Amino acid sequence: MFSTICSGALWGVRAYLVAVEVDIARGLPSFSMVGSLSCEARESRERVSVALKNAGFDLPPNRVTVNLSPGDRRKEGTAFDLAIGVGMLASLSYFSPDAVKDTLFLGELGLNGEVKRARGVLPIVREAARKGIRQCIVPQENAAEGAVIPGIMVRGASHICQVLNFLRAKESEREEILPLCRQDLESLLDREDGRGAPDFDEVNGQESARRAAEIAAAGFHNLLMAGPPGAGKSMIAKRIPGILPRLTAEECLETTSVASVAGLTGEGAALVTKRPFQSPHPAVSLAAMVGGGTVPKPGVISLAHRGVLFLDELPEFRREVLDSLRQPLEEHRVTVSRTGGSITYPSDFMLVCAMNPCPCGYFPDRNRCRCTETQVRKYLSRVSGPILDRIDLCVELQPVDITGLGGKRGEESAAIRKRVLLARERQIRRFAGTACRFNADIAAADIDRYCALGGKEKACMERLYRSLHLSARAxxxxxxxxxxxxxxxxxxxxxxxxxxxxxxxxxxxxxxx
Amino acid sequence: MERETIFDRERYREEEMPYELWLCSFPNMGNRQVRKLVELCGSAEAVYYAGMDRWRQALTEEQAQKLKGFTEAWRPRQEYERLAAENIGLVTLADGCYPERLRQIPDAPYGLFYRGTLPGEEPAVAVVGARDCSQYGSFVARRLGELLGRSGITVVSGLARGVDGISQRAALEAGGRSWGVLGCGVDVCYPKQNRELYEKLPGQGCLLSSYPPGTQALARNFPPRNRIVSGLADAVVVVEAREKSGTLITVDMALDQGREVYAVPGRITDRLSDGCNRLIRQGASPLLNPEELVEALGQVPRRGVQTKPAAPGARQGRRSRENAGSGERAERPGLPPELAAVYQALDLCPRSVAQIREGLPERFREISLSACLIRLCVEGMAVQISPGHFCVRGTGPE
Known part of the structure; x- marks a missing residue:
């Protein structure tokens, strides 16, 4: 008998629905799967048949054919297992075909029949809602992630028997077997807001750096911090997400989608509720940074979407890796092309860099720094011009002396954030109805409109331009x-x-x- | 009489010089050995024709063998013509034109390659110091070079980065003369940053080297070069030096040669002044006023107008300066009090924003420093040398 079950697959952060067609017919016993499948998707047949056997189903020796349609798109991942399993049970008439109507199934099966975590639940559920699917059955671990999408019922399952019972049950009993998962995104975001984030009051001194961080957070500007080892560069960087405004619901969906595609959701936290903070190691590869794989997965810069990308020890990063940031910094998205196709991921991040000013770290304090001029120049020149061109704020940190360590504590994150939020509100009003979101996004053509200067200020700007040898971009x-x-x-x-x-x-x- | 000298010299040039060049171009021989060979044989030409036996008296067997091989491949006339075509001159101890002051030093270099006008009898001062000098060092080097250049005193130095190059450049810009002694061939520009200076020097002085053209800059070539720097000068001024600095080698040699040594005093907290301060303790004269140095050399110090005023605003403040060497800052009328206070808190050495704030009087402690500092930069009174460090604009725009 033949049955069709709805499931979904990913293409970048976008999802599309997949029809899982299962046919069980008489003939030589076999199990074949078609539909442009990757290796791990093809292995599904072993997992599913063993899982069904161990769950207590008696599978007759039949000829089983599974087709994943559309057949011309390459499908990766293990999330089709549940749909295939349900499809087989449907073909064996374990429940009426109406039971699976308008329902999407997603999840990996263990050999004992349990339903395991899947990648990309959020984008797939979102697409399902758009296509008019009524309910989704997803792994329990990912249920909260899918539940934030309005207009669709999301239920979490932890074993295939639960799913079968659910499908066989009467409408009235169903709720008891697989309860509906509910999630109010706004209140969740409010609740999670600022929890566990390190506070700025732990940073002593460094007035310029603190101020620069505040300005950067208010306008989403890129920031570069130079200073000796131990001055608190990473400390400040880690506290920047805490003074950024909380994620909006839309932003949360975007960041969760990326994390979901990367397979990072479900483990403890279903949703990305805080501004991401990504701090890759300087030895990071190009593929890890921008994304890679046969069907490219998101890289670090996409995981930092709507948050902070922190590059510590900037000069130690490989040149090609730094240069790869140019497109994302300009366009806020990145396109990765591989044999499996080219995929665009969002990557609108705030770039925060930290570096020592010279190999020993104490330049320009000539009393401590013994690096030669050439060494210093060489070190600084490892930061490529194109990256420097995209840095809005540059600040230097001072070595912390022992009196500073015990001194009075700095301002709290909450107080700084209050000012940042006010500045953000002004920007929201200013840019209403345009593609711009923050001051950092203002295009060169719009500068005159948004950054109008009075006569006195124009003269001042002219003097600055001349005496500080600014370039047009600067x-x-x-x-x-x-x-x-x-x-x-x-x-x-x-x-x-x-x-x-x-x-x-x-x-x-x-x-x- | 005079005609005869000229005639002699020309004949000497024609006949003797190709052999002198041969002798000075052989790389594997010390200066003492060259001099001994010439003494033994009488002239460079005689050395050339003397053969292995005589050479062995001054050289080791290995050196003599090498010299033999070198000589066989060497075409004296052709090489000499090539040298002339490259505009490089050679002067040796046997030549009457050899700089007299240098001739007097112990173990004077036998041959000197040069481009430009050979050093004569005019007064000269060597200005030496750290390559990675501070703003203070570069300020003093510039003022000193300028004053010497204007007062008709030649600045002798090594064309290095930092103090050397800055003082030489300042002397040339002031219309003065300078001799640059290289640790490589005179046709090699080292360091590359000083190419402009390297190209200007032959026109307003001289480039000198005891190494044959084509010699690359090697670390071991520099101490002998320092000997020539001090040997060409009447006095040596050390502008900035760390406790263990190569500059101090020059000082030792200057003392051996009986040259007067001056050191520019610095603060005891500046590591770059440690060498100078120690020299002063050991008996070097502290250079408190560059004009005194000029007077000590029998010249009239000429201050003149600054060739490169820092900025229109800064000029007023500088004009009233009596003590030309110090970087003291005069009050500038019309400056808002907080800016004046910030300006006073600045120094020739780079200071961090936190240090500047500490230096402010109590009532200005809470002002927005960043804006004030940039305002001073715009006025041309301060320089932002790194994102968080500022100093007084000591020199003209660089």
């Missing part, structure tokens, strides 16, 4: 940062003070070249 960046500083101060107009402060944080050209 000029624009400075204006954007000044816009954020003005927003933080609650001013509609950019004042001279704001321009001056923005200039302080520009990457000093003479220092880098």
């Amino acid at each position: 000029y624009h960046r400075l204006l954007k940062v000044a816009r954020t500083i003005a927003d933080l101060a609650g001013e509609d107009r950019i004042g001279e003070e704001h321009l001056m402060e923005a200039a302080f944080y520009r990457p000093v050209q003479e220092y880098w070249s």
